[in-house]
Every structure is written in structure tokens, then in C-alpha cells.
Amino acid sequence: MNILEINNLTVRFGGLTAVNAVNLSLPPHQITSLIGPNGAGKTTVFNAITGIHEPVAGRIVFNGAEARRPFRSTTAIALTFIAIIAGVSLALAANIQSLWETAVTAHYQYRQAFPWRDVCASVVAYFADNPVARFVWPFLVGALLGGGAAFVVWQRSRRAPEIAARAGVARTFQNIRLFNQMTALDNVLLGMDRQLRSRFWHDALRLPLFWRERREAAQRAMDGLRFIGLAKEAHQLAENLSYGHQRRLEIARALAMDPQLLLLDEPAAGMNPAETRALMELIRKIREHGVTILLIEHDMRVVMGISERIAVLDHGEKIAEGTPKEVCYDARVIEAYLGKSHEDVPTT
Numbered sequence: 001m002n003i004l005e006i007n008n009l010t011v012r013f014g015g016l017t018a019v020n021a022v023n024l025s026l027p028p029h030q031i032t033s034l035i036g037p038n039g040a041g042k043t044t045v046f047n048a049i050t051g052i053h054e055p056v057a058g059r060i061v062f063n064g065a066e067a068r069r070p071f072r073s074t075t076a077i078a079l080t081f082i083a084i085i086a087g088v089s090l091a092l093a094a095n096i097q098s099l100w101e102t103a104v105t106a107h108y109q110y111r112q113a114f115p116w117r118d119v120c121a122s123v124v125a126y127f128a129d130n131p132v133a134r135f136v137w138p139f140l141v142g143a144l145l146g147g148g149a150a151f152v153v154w155q156r157s158r159r160a161p162e163i164a165a166r167a168g169v170a171r172t173f174q175n176i177r178l179f180n181q182m183t184a185l186d187n188v189l190l191g192m193d194r195q196l197r198s199r200f201w202h203d204a205l206r207l208p209l210f211w212r213e214r215r216e217a218a219q220r221a222m223d224g225l226r227f228i229g230l231a232k233e234a235h236q237l238a239e240n241l242s243y244g245h246q247r248r249l250e251i252a253r254a255l256a257m258d259p260q261l262l263l264l265d266e267p268a269a270g271m272n273p274a275e276t277r278a279l280m281e282l283i284r285k286i287r288e289h290g291v292t293i294l295l296i297e298h299d300m301r302v303v304m305g306i307s308e309r310i311a312v313l314d315h316g317e318k319i320a321e322g323t324p325k326e327v328c329y330d331a332r333v334i335e336a337y338l339g340k341s342h343e344d345v346p347t348t
Contacts, residue, residue, distance in 0.1 A: 086146020
């Protein structure tokens with residue numbers, strides 16, 4: 001079974017279609033590259049997988065199930081409560097002037113105790129006089145609008161980044177996103193949050209679980225830094241690391257989540273040839289540890305050197321998929337990159 005199945009994925013921003021009906025399958029424990037010219041929609045696919053963008057159509061299935069927030073009984077209770085509050089609020093708002101006149105103006109007396117009992121009785125009598133027009137219809141309209149809006153908001157948040165992270169998907173970003181004023185070790189520790197079992201009361205009361213997990217997390221973080229070759233830089237601030245080391249640190253933070261699927265967005269961007277070769281070896285080593293990798297990269301030496309399969313996007317649509325050799329000689333890929341057909345490309 002494929003670890004990731006993307007079926008007819010479509011993402012739009014207003015009237016612009018960034019990704020159109022893209023299909024992609026990722027076999028487990030392989031390196032797959034997603035390539036294409038700038039603006040082809042590659043990062044948008046990453047953002048849809050990780051819940052940053054909500055697709056307008058299509059399904060993203062990870063390990064046989066969609067990584068979505070489940071509908072629980074607490075969800076139903078919350079939506080019902082919001083609908084009731086919205087319904088009552090609209091019913092009161094629709095009758096606010098009449099209620100003020102019958103309940104407040106009619107009973108208020110200067111320098112006298114406010115007659116709450118009489119006011120409540122007047123409100124009940126007002127609605128009882130014509131319950132359908134004065135309460136039922138406004139209540140139903142308010143409940144429908146409030147509950148419907150709450151459901152839409154909940155539905156839009158079902159595929160959120162934390163849901164994808166809990167499912168086992170981790171990623172890096174095209175632009176490095178580290179916490180520059182934190183050490184390399186602390187940056188990696190942040191990636192372990194979803195694995196920790198302690199809750200805020202353990203931390204507040206400094207219970208034994210807090211101290212045990214703190215020691216274990218620090219040890220695992222050091223192991224992660226050692227794995228990518230940054231053990232000596234563990235206590236340096238992230239901003240003081242070289243560009244290549246910052247790229248590797250971001251990968252270490254993603255690996256700290258113990259992912260099954262790792263998304264790498266242009267990890268070799270800005271690296272010199274020596275750093276690029278070291279990165280290729282690191283990616284192979286990550287794959288050997290059982291992690292499936294989906295890679296976006298513009299450096300074709302990296303793509304052709306480590307990929308087992310390649311998918312090509314152009315203007316938001318997939319135009320080719322196959323082995324590196326198959327993609328390399330695909331006429332549509334050559335045209336997308338060079339702007340000319342396969343027959344016009346000189347051969348040697």
C-alpha cells in the first residue's frame with residue numbers, strides 16, 4: 001500500500017488555480033522528487049499535504065486514511081451550543097425595541113427597586129402572545145446561521161498542520177524557519193512536542209514524568225544532531241550556524257517528530273557543491289532508516305542522483321511521472337523547462 005495517495009488535488013486562490021487535478025502516489029521507503037519550473041505549484045502541493053492550504057477538490061490519503069480532525073461527540077455539543085446561543089441572540093435582537101418597551105419602560109420607576117420578577121413575566125407573556133413569529137422563526141434562522149457558520153469554520157480547520165504532524169508528516173520550508181535566538185539543541189527539542197506525554201500540570205508541579213521526559217528528550221535531541229553531523233554545534237545559537245548547517249538543523253527538527261513521511265522543500269538551495277554532496281548522503285541515510293521522502297528541488301544533479309521516482313508539474317498540472325531516465329527524455333518535460341520540443345533539442 002502507498003504511504004500517500006493524492007487524488008485530483010485542486011487548490012485555488014480566488015480566481016487563480018494554483019494546482020489542478022493532480023494525482024500522485026508515494027510508495028513507502030522511497031525518495032520521490034516533485035519538480036517543475038518556478039510557479040508550477042510544487043510548494044502549494046506541500047502546503048495542501050500539511051494542512052496549510054485547504055483544497056477545493058480532491059483527497060489526500062495518508063496511510064489509508066485522510067489526515068483530518070475527527071468529528072467527536074464534543075464537536076457536536078459545541079456546534080449545538082453555538083447554534084442555540086445564535087438563535088436566542090437573534091430572537092432577542094429581532095424584538096429588542098418591543099421588549100424594551102413592554103419589559104423595561106412599562107415597569108421602571110424612578111428611585112424604586114427594579115422589578116425583575118415583573119420584567120421576566122412581561123418577557124414571557126410577550127413571546128407567548130405570538131411565539132412563532134416572535135421567537136420560533138428568528139430562533140431557527142439564528143441557529144441555522146450560527147451553527148452553519150461554526151460548522152464551516154470547523155470543516156475548514158479539519159486538515160490543520162497539527163493534524164498532519166500527529167499523523168506522521170513532517171516538513172522543511174523553502175525559506176529557513178528556525179528560532180534564531182535558540183540553540184540548535186532547543187530547536188530540535190521543539191520538534192519532539194507531539195511525542196511528549198506530560199501535560200501542563202506535570203510541568204507546573206514538576207512531577208517525575210516532567211523530569212524523566214526532559215532527560216529523555218534531551219538525549220534523543222542530541223542523537224538527532226549527531227545523526228546529521230551537528231553534535232558539536234548543539235549549544236550554538238541557530239543564527240550563528242552556517243547556512244548549510246541551518247538547512248541541516250531544520251531537517252533535524254523535522255526528524256525529531258519521528259515522521260513516516262518527510263517533505264523537503266528545496267533543501268539544497270544556496271548550498272555549495274560540497275554541502276550539496278553531503279546533503280545527498282544525508283537524505284539517502286534518512287531513507288535507509290525507513291522514512292519516505294518527497295523532495296522539491298531545482299538542482300537536477302540532486303534530483304537525478306537520489307530520486308527513485310520523479311513527478312513533474314507545470315502550471316499546476318502534472319505533465320509527467322516516472323523514473324529519472326524516463327522523465328529526463330520526456331518531451332513535455334523538456335518543453336516545460338527549455339521552451340522547445342524534444343526534436344529541437346540538440347543531441348550529442
